Amino acid sequence: MSTTNEPDHVPPVNDYVDEATNVDDIVNPWEVKAGSNTGVDYDKLIRRFGSSKVSDDLVKRIERIIQKPVHHFIRRGIFFSHRDVDQILLAYEQKKPFYLYTGRGPSSDAMHLGHLVPFIMTKWLQDVFDVPLVIQMTDDEKFLWKDLSADETNRLAYENAKDIIACGFDKDKTFIFSDFDFIAQCPKFYRNICKIQKCVTYNQVKGIFGFGDSDCIGKIAFPAIQAAPAISSTFPFIFGEKQKQELACFIPCAIDQDPYFRMTRDVAPRLNFPKPALLHSVFFPALQGSQSKMSSSDPNSSIFLTDTPKDIKNKINKHAFSGGKASIEEHREKGGDCEVDVSYQYLRxxxxDDEKLQQIREGYSSGQILTGELKKTLIEILQKLVADHQVKRQQVTDDIVREYMRPRELKFRY
Structure with a gap:
């Protein structure tokens, strides 16, 4: 990991070949596709991106510092890779301030379970470290990349914010903002965007993100907009107009977002702000399996936060890819494959409950638990999770959203 002023390794965003199986994995901010039915090879992805694996020693250090077990997302390797998390832990030990930053690209009314994952992790991090959080709604990005109007992506930003708020973020420590609405209100934000843009050449951004000659100039300029919230002076109303030095930033996200922040880390020394630290998650699989793509336009590709209990039951039973065998007799004899079984992967x-998950894994792998029984367990868990979320979301009014999105001072320890 890099804690010096040496430039980060910033490989181009393109397809790469899994040499062992001679198949392609595609991983970039706009497309993720596994070449194998077991999913993306994350060890190879770590080597390609130049990040660090979340080691047992790092997990133990986190637990020692926070004096409680880590979230099961970390314990199970769902958040598996990082950049400079050890520096964030050092800052916490030394009582130096830092803040969290994550985001959402609003392209549909209904978020799915995969969209919840980074927010569940971020909520846990906010609680254990007691730090402020900024959440960027990139309605501008979705306008540039999708066949949607600016008004529609802006509306979706506010709708998606309700789902994010329903995750339980502390209003006194959380600022949510729409790019379309906030940039015009905050000169420091735009100034930092321009500073980053001046540090990155067209050839560099083309190499990092794979832009082509037919891409609009808005796409080419956008990476600096996602990078700027990693600079604390972007938010003078939170951290002070006369901030003596930039604060460290900690970003939980899926690993497909890493190219944005490799670029950010590369320009950080030139602009005299700390390299942001990152904690990367694996990808949440589509119901049809790791080689399929979740899509907001395909309601059967995932469980959505608007689904009814009946929807959830039907989707899991009909569409969740099974690692079971062709017949009950064969399954009892040979057992199921948890590595490709979507119901088991969703349970992870x-x-x-670690003990219950291990019992399910052993029972399914040995053939004692059938696919139908495994799916029944998952259905019950997801029905409750989604129903509970819907109740919380119904309590989020437009006034509450506006309060979270109002530029204001936040409360934190330092």
Whole structure:
């Protein structure tokens, strides 16, 4: 990991070949596709991106510092890779201030379970470290990349904010903002965007993100907009107009977002702000399996936060890819494959009882538990999770959203 002023390794965003199986994995901010039915090879991805694996020693250090067990997302390797998390832990030990930053690209009314994952992790980090959080709604990005109007992506930003607020973020410590609405209100934000843009050449951004000659100039300029919230002076109303030095920033996100922040880390020494630290998650699989793509336009590709209990039951039973065998007799004899079974993979995310998860894994792998029984367990868990979320979301009014999105001072320890 890099804690010096040496430039980060910033490889181009393109397809790469899994040499062992001779198949392609595609991983970039706009497309993720696994070449194998077991999913993306994350060890190879770590080597390609130049990040560090979340080691047992790092997990133990986190637990020693916070004096409680880590979230099961970390314990199970769902958040598996990082950049400079050890520096964030050092700052916490030394009582130096830092803040959290994550985001959402609003392209549909309904978020799905995969969208919840970084926010669940971020909520836990905010609680254990007691730090402020900024959440960027990139309605501008979705306008540039999708066939949607600016008014529509802006509306979706506010709708998606309700789902994010329903995750339980502390209003006194959380600022949510729409790019379309906030940039015009905050000169420091735009100034930092321009500073970053001046540090990155067209050839560099083309190499990092794979832009082509037919891409609009808005796409080419956008990476600096996602980078700027990693600079604390972007938010003078939170951290002070006369801030003596930039604060450290800690970003939990899926690893497909890493190219944005490799670029950010590369320009940080030139602009005299700390390199942001990152904690990367694996990808949440589509119901049809790791080689399929979740899509907001395909309601059967995932469980959405608007689904009814009946929807959830039907989707899991009909569409969740099974690692079971063709017949009951064969399954009892040979057992199921947890590595490709989507129901088991979803339980890794949403069943927080380690002992019960291990019992399910052993039972399914040995053939004692059938696919139908495994799916029944998952259905019950997801029905409760989604129903609870819907109740919380119904309590989030437009006035509450406006309060979270109002530029204001936040409360934190330092």
């Amino acid at each position: 995310f949403f069943l927080d």
